[in-house]
Amino acid sequence: MRKRLFAAFTGLAMAAAITGCSGKSGESSAGTEPAQGRETQQEVQGQGDESEKTEEAKNAQYTLKIAVGIPQSHKDIGNIMKEVIEKETNGAVKVNVFADNALGSDREVLEAVQLGDIDITLSNMAPLAAAYSDLYLFDTMFLINTREQAYEILDGEIGQHIAEGLKAKNLKTLSFPENGFRNLTTNDREVHTPADMKGLKVRVMENEIQIAYWKALGANPTPMAFGEVFTALQQKTIDGQENPVELIYDNKLNEVQKYMIMTQHIYNPLILAMNNETFNGMPAEYQDAVMKAAREATDYERGSAQEYEQDRIKKIEEDKTTEIIYLTDEERNQFKEAVKEVNSLVKEKMDHPELFDMAMEAVGQ
Numbered sequence: 001m002r003k004r005l006f007a008a009f010t011g012l013a014m015a016a017a018i019t020g021c022s023g024k025s026g027e028s029s030a031g032t033e034p035a036q037g038r039e040t041q042q043e044v045q046g047q048g049d050e051s052e053k054t055e056e057a058k059n060a061q062y063t064l065k066i067a068v069g070i071p072q073s074h075k076d077i078g079n080i081m082k083e084v085i086e087k088e089t090n091g092a093v094k095v096n097v098f099a100d101n102a103l104g105s106d107r108e109v110l111e112a113v114q115l116g117d118i119d120i121t122l123s124n125m126a127p128l129a130a131a132y133s134d135l136y137l138f139d140t141m142f143l144i145n146t147r148e149q150a151y152e153i154l155d156g157e158i159g160q161h162i163a164e165g166l167k168a169k170n171l172k173t174l175s176f177p178e179n180g181f182r183n184l185t186t187n188d189r190e191v192h193t194p195a196d197m198k199g200l201k202v203r204v205m206e207n208e209i210q211i212a213y214w215k216a217l218g219a220n221p222t223p224m225a226f227g228e229v230f231t232a233l234q235q236k237t238i239d240g241q242e243n244p245v246e247l248i249y250d251n252k253l254n255e256v257q258k259y260m261i262m263t264q265h266i267y268n269p270l271i272l273a274m275n276n277e278t279f280n281g282m283p284a285e286y287q288d289a290v291m292k293a294a295r296e297a298t299d300y301e302r303g304s305a306q307e308y309e310q311d312r313i314k315k316i317e318e319d320k321t322t323e324i325i326y327l328t329d330e331e332r333n334q335f336k337e338a339v340k341e342v343n344s345l346v347k348e349k350m351d352h353p354e355l356f357d358m359a360m361e362a363v364g365q
Contacts, residue, residue, distance in 0.1 A: 060091060060092060060093065060094035061092045061093065062092065062093045062094070062282065062286065063093075063094045063095075063096065064085070064093060064094070064095045064096070064119040064120060064278075065096050065098065065103075065118050065119045065120070066078050066081055066082070066095060066096070066097045066098065066118075066119065066120040066121065067098050067101075067102070067103040067104075067109045067112075067113075067118050067120070067121045067122075068097065068098070068099050068121070068122050069099070069100070069101055069106075069122065070099070070100050070101060070250065070251075071246050071247060071250055071308075072246075072250075072308065073177075073246065073301050073304065073305060073308050074099075074122055074270075075097075075099050076297070076300060076301055076304065077122055077177055077272065077297040077298070077300075077301050078097040078099060078122070078297075079097060080293065080296055080297035080300055081095060081097070081120065081290075081293045081294065081297050082095035082096075082097050083293075084289070084292060084293035084296050084297070085289050085290060085293045088288075088289035088292060088293070089285075089286055089289050092286070093282075093286055093289065093290075103118060106123050106124060106127045107127055109121050109123070110123055110127055110128065113171065113273065113274070113275050114169060114170050114171065114275070115275075116170075116275045116277060116278060118275075119274055119275055119278050120174070120272070120273070120274045120275075121272075121273060122177065122270055122271070122272050123270060123271055123273070124179060124268065124270060125138050125268075125269055125270070125271055126138075126139065126205050126207055126210075128166075128169075128271070129207065129209075131169060132162075132165055132166060132169060133349050133350050133351050134161070134162060134165060134350050134351055134352050134355055135162065136209050136346050136349045136350055137158070137346065137350060137355055137356055137359060138266070138267070138268075138269055139207060139209040139210055139213075139266065139346065140209075140266070140343060140346050140356070140359075141213045141265045141266055141335075141336075141339045141342070142265055142266075142332070142335065142336040142339065143266075143267070143359060143360070143363060143365075144266075144267035144363060145264075145363065147178070147267075147302070147305070147306070149267075149362065149363045150178065150267045150269060151302070152362055153359050153362050153363075154176040154269055155176070156362070157358065158355050158358055158359060158362075159173075159176055161352065161355060165351075166271075166273065167276055170275060170276045170277060171273045171274070171275070171276055172273060172274045172275070172276040172279040172280075173271060173272075173273050174272040174273060174274055174290065174291065174294035175271075175272045175294040175295060175297070175298040176269050176270065176271055176272070176298065177269070177270045177271075177272055177297070177298045177301045177302065178267075178268065178269055178270060178301065178302055178305050179244050179247075179268035179269065179270045180244030180245060180246055180247075180267075180268055180305060180308075180309055181244060181245075181264040181265075181266065181267055181268065181309075182242050182243055182244055182263075182264070182265055182266040182267075182268055183242060183243070183244070183245060183248070183260060183261060183262050183263050183264060183265075184202070184240060184241075184242045184260070184261045184263045184265070185240050185241055185242070185243075185248060185253060185254070185257040185259065185260045185261070185322070186200065186239055186240035186257060186258065186259045186261070187233065187236055187239050187240060187256075187257060187258055188239075188258050188259075189239065189240075189259065190259055190261075190325060191259065191261045191263075191325065192261075192325070192327065192331050193331055193334050193335070194217050194218055194334055194335055194338040195218070197217045197218040197219045198218040198219075199218070199219070199220055200218075200219045200220065200239045200240060201219070201220045201222050201237075201238045201239040201240070202214055202219045202220070202221055202222065202238065202239065202240045202241060202242065203222050203223075203224045203229050203232065203233075203238045203240070203241040203242075204221040204222065204223055204224075204241075204242065205223065206223035207223075208345075208349070209342070209345060209346055209349065211223070212342045212345055213265075213339050213342050216338055216339045216341060216342050217335065217338055217339060218338075222238050224238070229241050229251075229253065230251065230252065230253060230256065233253060233256040233257060234256045240257070241253065241257075242263075242265070244268055244309070245260075245309045245312045245313055245316075246308050246309060246312050248260065248312070248316075249312035249315060249316055250312070254316050254319065254321050254322040255319075255321050255322075257321075257322050258322060258323065259322065259323050259324075259325055260316065260322050260323070260324050260325070261325045261327065262324065262325065262326050262327060263327060263332070263335065264332075265335065272294055272297070272298065274290065343356070
């Protein structure tokens with residue numbers, strides 16, 4: 001089994017929609033547990049003779065800086081990028097990977113990539129939506145039910161449209177890895193239907209679409225920077241939050257939550273992107289190496305995503321800190337019906353609302 005490494009993404013000066021993803025351990029990040037697999041960047045940098053590294057740096061024609069977050073799956077991507085690019089270019093392109101949000105929050109790193117101060121990053125799509133509105137598609141609740149549906153959308157015509165649109169933001173889309181399905185956690189309330197959501201103070205990203213969906217469910221959505229969430233849950237300033245399982249466990253949110261409800265209300269794609277000018281300025285063979293690395297990293301990460309999720313679920317069960325609630329199909333359909341009215345707002349916000357209809361058709365809705 002391939003050993004693992006790491007990654008993250010960048011973008012634009014944007015409005016309040018980004019705030020929920022800011023903070024040192026940003027929304028696209030998870031915990032600090034040293035997972036199995038590919039070495040971390042610290043381990044990679046700690047190996048070998050320093051004089052050899054200096055000589056390699058002298059011989060490199062390009063040096064790329066990749067920023068990634070905290071989850072092991074994100075680190076895997078960054079390290080595979082490094083491994084493949086350096087191998088395919090025979091060291092002519094050197095890659096430095098910075099994990100654990102070392103270069104800043106999602107918002108800060110996205111801006112730096114757009115400006116060319118950082119070359120490549122891995123990011124949640126939410127911070128980009130305010131600047132590129134077609135990405136609001138991926139804020140749609142209960143749109144995507146399986147990973148296979150997600151891959152069909154992201155790897156097909158819709159994904160191609162998004163990649164083309166982001167070029168205008170000076171971003172070259174390399175691939176669409178995944179962050180997993182988002183699930184709800186609560187302090188002391190079991191949730192099985194929308195009726196159980198009434199008045200529940202749920203931390204959400206500062207995103208107009210997300211706020212509208214949670215209001216439709218009867219909740220009291222509360223935008224908050226991710227770095228503040230653990231303390232807010234611990235002090236019961238908020239009643240709950242929603243995130244992918246890997247992020248919930250690796251940031252120890254389950255330790256201050258009594259219930260985790262497997263709502264799987266949103267499939268959370270990531271985007272691996274590069275400064276467009278930097279990419280276009282490289283020789284074709286180096287561009288090919290970057291794209292090959294992105295494909296391999298994404299294939300690996302997608303393949304391991306469910307494994308990571310199941311591993312974290314098992315650990316939560318073993319820790320006995322949190323009761324996991326699985327919704328029946330009937331219960332989940334009640335949630336889906338309750339938020340339908342917000343779908344029109346998603347289409348209204350998108351520059352190309354026909355993409356919404358294409359996505360609905362792709363998932364058989």
